[in-house]
Amino acid sequence: MTREKDAGAPPEARDPIRLHKALTRIWGAGPGLARLSSTNHSVLGMRFMITAGVFFLIGGILAMIIRAQLSTPQSAFLGAETYSQIFTLHGTVMMFLFAIPMLEGLAGYMLPKLMGARDLAFPRLTAFGYWCYLFGGSIIVLSLLFGVAPDSGWFMYVPLSSKPHSPGVNSDVWLLGITFVEISALTFATTLVVSILKIRAPGMTLGRMPIFAWYMLVTSLMIILGFPPLILGSILLEAERAFGLPFFDPTRGGSALLWQHLFWIFGHPEVYIIFIPAAGVLSTIVPVFARHPLVGYRAIVAALVAFGFLSFGIWAHHMYTTGIPHMALAFFSLASSLVVVPTAIQIFAWLATFAHGRPRWDVPMLYLFGFLWIFVMGGLTGVMVAMVPFDLQAHDTHFVVAHMHYVLVGGFVFPLLAGLYYWLPLATGRASRFTLARPGFWLIFIGFNLTFFMMHLTGLLGMPRRVFTYPGHEGWMWLNVLSSIGGMVLTMGFAVILADLALHARFGRRARRDPWEGGTLDWAIPRPPTFYAFASLPRIETRADRIDPRELGRELAAGEGYLGDTRNGWQETLGIHVTTGEADQVIIFPRQSYEPLVTAATVGLTVLAMLFKLYPVAVAGFFVVSAMFVFRAQSAGLREDHGPLPIGRGEAVPPHTEAESSPPLLALVVALVADGTILASLIYAGFYNWLVAANWPPPELARGGLIPVALAVAALVAASGCARGALAALGRGGNPVPWIGAGIFAGLAVTGIVGAILAGLPDPRSHAHPATVFMLVGYIGLHAYVGLLFLVSNALRYRAGYLSARRRLDLRLTRVWQDYTAVSGIVILLVVLALPALAPLAEGRP
Amino acid sequence: MALLLGGCGGPLSALDPAGPGTASIARLWWMMFWGSAAIFLLTMVLFAIVMLRPNWGARVSPLRWIVCGGLGLPALVLPPLAGYSLWTGEALLPTADRDAVRIEAEAAMWSWTFRYPDHGGAETVDILHLPEGEPVEIHLTSRDVIHSFWIPRLTGKRDNIPGQVNVLWLQADGAAGEEGAIEGTCAEYCGIGHAAMRFEVRVHPEDKMEAAIAATPRGDPPRMRTELPVPAGLPVEPLR
Ligand code: HEM
Ligand SMILES: [Cu+2]
């Protein structure tokens, strides 16, 4: 890094100790229980990772139970019913409660440190997401103790999971719990996108970002686009189970395959969502141990983007056996095999980095070797199952179980362990001892291969997955015995790693700065990390993995970078322009608070109320939560105009409340992309059933009626016009309240008309068509309702002095929301009008 | 390796073909197996070299590494593989010039009912009779949830999905008269009876089919179903 001397305060005026104390007073989390109110990224990131680690142990214990049961034929250890809950929970816990939250925690913990920021964009939202995850995950896992755990497999195929065949509460636990957890993932992904784009050290253009940030940007965008289809699917299935809306019931115009499409449009990207961050960890570690900067930075970024796109085009490779048309099979098969290309680019970029460097061998490298061995094998079996004829044999057998564990454990757990040993000195401030890391590695590596290699063979010998036992004459027995022994070795390996961590925490000596000679900003902060991470923020002039953390760390601690002083007790960091990387605002974070915990607990109670079918309580909970969000917004922001604030190095930028492009605006846009994907999935579901489901056309078509539709469109446009009027009035220094009032009136009109349309529909329980129209129109109503919340909040906050001609953020957000509501509402109404016109088309279909 | 090559047999083995479908898929598998083994070795050897002999790999420019490995290798391997796989897939499809025997396989929780419209319209439960050397067209339906019809020694699986009819083509070339040589199973998880949802396949010369079907006792489940420990009296409801 090249640094010009700060023209401002002379260096001797800066005292690292004083600065540290001042910043800690502002940023520090309270002691004891007050920690629960913390919104700090280090605290929350660690909390995510530890919680995910606990869920990994739970999932691992379930896996051991599975292996114990399968080790011998005709085993009487578990019954079929218990086994079904255990394998479903194992898959669900590992995918939703271990892998995704673990990568979120890792990203939340590391990204600000790698990018030279003091926190993530939305600390309270992050805390809210954590509590949602914890509560949702606990509901799912605790259900096992009551014997009502989900039992239809981790992809919950209908009709097995629908009411007639799963009358118990088991499926509801999955649908509600997972949706709860996924909302947490969506809020987190939104936070990450905004943080990566807007909150970096000045001078860090996109092309200078540490490569891990690129991996997380792609991952977060994939979450934004990939999770909504499953959220929508879960809502539809829960609506079918709870209220009888038949989206998936073939006797009433629904389709069982619709669920599979919605699930795998999510499910396939999900697997890459898990792998990509892990690859990002490796791309961070490889150059350090190769002692050579990562080669092919641009090629890797291009490969990541290709990965992201491809992953959304290949979901049907999970459905080769369902009888989808032959041409479609060929397309999905070719697209699936193309995934090899970005993967190979990635792997050869690492090999090239080693080839051009002077590699050295240390514990993280051991795990990297384990990754390479296992992941390459998993990738190769992946190409095999992408080939349709072979998959027709391998699908739903233990061959696939083997394949997915080679990819998931090789592609996620091993890189994670490499990252654990790499960043341990940073997180604990203690030098690694590594006494047990090596034996632990070999136990895990050998145990893993023994466990799962055998499953390829049992699969080829015809062992279907999810069988709780087998007669024993098929030739599977010895392979299963070996596999279970491998499982025990594997478990011992993880126990050894846990012991190693305990020893490290107890006996580790203090680590020096940058023990691995890495070139990234994370090593320039105090170890263990302080709450504020950077005492002052660096300016970046080179690619951010080629800096010298030792030199830079001392300068930053002395407050020689940006924001090297405290002001008004604010928790400050810098926001930058997305592409130029120049500072364009001071972001002032809200204080830590218990609100996220309270809100998430209320949402949790609402979910429980739905689980126990106490719908009035659930509705009440819904309104309480809405009120909380309005209330919570009341304290955000600043009551005065400040104008440009000095940030050091002779620069001055306005606070985020007065900035042109402040993080909440970007966040709203990202959230609306996710929201729009939910809508697109719903429309897809409507058309899908129309085109392929049995029992069409419906007995009675749902028609919106031209007059109500015209009225609704008028009210939607009026609401969006009022939002613009309010914004313009405020900008002129006038009073926006009359416009806000008119907007509220328009919003009420929308909800009223929508209610009338809903009331005039045929019974949505009669057929999938009215059910879909019911959901579509309900979508407008829900958005109009949220628009009302925005308006109420605007009026209150204007009264309280948070809005001014300069501080117009609130009204901007409202405008974006109302515009989206209007556009999506009009699209929906057109679809509703168009569907009956399509009825004749449906007659001629196969 | 010996394990791999030696013990490929078994009544459900996809590597022990008893018909043209599985035979061609098994060929594809062995081809992919050896190809994968080679690529795996190549990667591990490259890794060993770059770690142990840094100067060797440095002679190749980074760009060339990425282009050769990331684009070249897949370009070399994927097109022939995909082509061969498509060709194999075509061969699994019905051949238009031959009249196939039609059999219906209706799945329900948790048993299989087979009907033989071309052989007098009788039905059997959990025992499937197939004519030797004749192409057969199996019509797959389900009465409740999704199941999947799979006879690994004959061809790949195909799902039984409520609300639709799927068709699977297969042909049994060998094992006529050998009891217990070929089995079938449900491959899609369908509830607690899934593990027990297996069936026996008996192959006969075409002219003995009708007699064999008529002689099949009803309500007498095949061996591998009774061998499973179904403690709580697994509710395998007999059909109708
Ligand atoms: C720690 C060692 C692990 C062992 C020994 C293990 C073992 C198993 C076994 C034997 C099955 C097959 C169950 C059956 O089909 O009857 C299974 C299923 C599964 N495992 Fe693992 N597993 C392990 C770790 C993981 C991890 C780390 C993940 C994901 C990140 C994972 C994800 C899954 C999934 C998604 C399924 C499918 C569940 C279903 O069929 O619904 N497993 N595991
Ligand atoms: Cu996939």
Ligand SMILES: [Cu+2]
């Ligand atoms: Cu089944």
